[in-house]
Every structure is written in C-alpha cells, then in structure tokens.
Amino acid sequence: MFDLKLGILRTLHEEHVAMLGVLERLEALLAANRPNTPPDTSRAETASLLADVATALGGDVTHHYEFEETHLFPRFTEFADPGIPNMLRQEHEIIRPLAGRLNALIREAKDSGFSAEAWAEFHATAAEAVEREIFHIQKEEMGFLPALDQILEEDEDGPLQMAYVEIKGG
Numbered sequence: 001m002f003d004l005k006l007g008i009l010r011t012l013h014e015e016h017v018a019m020l021g022v023l024e025r026l027e028a029l030l031a032a033n034r035p036n037t038p039p040d041t042s043r044a045e046t047a048s049l050l051a052d053v054a055t056a057l058g059g060d061v062t063h064h065y066e067f068e069e070t071h072l073f074p075r076f077t078e079f080a081d082p083g084i085p086n087m088l089r090q091e092h093e094i095i096r097p098l099a100g101r102l103n104a105l106i107r108e109a110k111d112s113g114f115s116a117e118a119w120a121e122f123h124a125t126a127a128e129a130v131e132r133e134i135f136h137i138q139k140e141e142m143g144f145l146p147a148l149d150q151i152l153e154e155d156e157d158g159p160l161q162m163a164y165v166e167i168k169g170g
C-alpha cells in the first residue's frame, strides 16, 4: 500500500477500506440468499448488516461523493486532466440512485422483512451496486488518490479536512 502524505486523502482511503468491508458482507448475504429466497431479517446478524449497508450507502456515500466532486475533482482537472474526474463523476451518478433504491428497500423491510418481490429487486440492485462501487474504489485507490497526493500542497490539507467536516455536519 502506498503512503499518502495528506491526512484528508488518508481519510478517504480509510473510508474506501471500510466501504469494501461492508460490501464484502453484503456480497456474502447475496450469495447465501438467492434472489427467490429472502433472508430472515429478524436474525441479529442480518439486521445489523442491513443497518450497516444503509449507513454506508446513505450518508457515507453522499458525503464522500460530494466532497470528492466539490473539492477534489476540480483540483485534479485543473492540475492534471479532466478525463479521470469526469469518469469518476459519471460513476457516482450511476451508483447514487442504486444506493438510494437499496436504502428505500431496506427501510421498507425493516418491520416485516423483504417480500419475495422486494428481495428479488434488492438482490439484483445490490449485486450491481457492489460491483460498480468496488470497481470505482479500485480506480480511485490506484490512480486518483496517489496522483492527488502529488498535486495538492501540504498546506491545503487542513482547509480540506475542515471542508469535509463541514459537509459531514451539514
């Protein structure tokens, strides 16, 4: 693993790692419960996984994406190349509604579990979201964050960290 000198980029990296952990658990749930057999959401392990997925794909994705789009993609475009930020932004735009739909289905399942129809939709949507988000994170980890670590000045670290705190609080 590379060493990032800017704390804000290490924060994003840690969020990627945490997200991959949740996605891995979600993939295991999908593998264990085929599209036509909804899981028992009253099981504590399943309920807590769905709660973690809702958090990861709700506020976490919203804030993380917004910060990248507002503060990092413009810098990268200015100092390097617009192609990569444009591609990453398009991926955000595809993943965001998938995440929103999964969260809505999790909310609906909260009291009495997934209907057969809802689970089939959740299964298909989650499989797509997991695949796209993993690929997205891999791209950011391999090219985007290391390049930004070269592009950004160290004295930008503090203001960027504060800007991120503001996005998360607001």
Ligand SMILES: [Fe+2]
Pocket (backbone or CB within 6 Å): 065, 068, 088, 092, 136, 140
């Ligand atoms: Fe991103």
Ligand SMILES: [Fe+2]
Pocket (backbone or CB within 6 Å): 012, 016, 064, 068, 137, 140
């Ligand atoms: Fe990211």
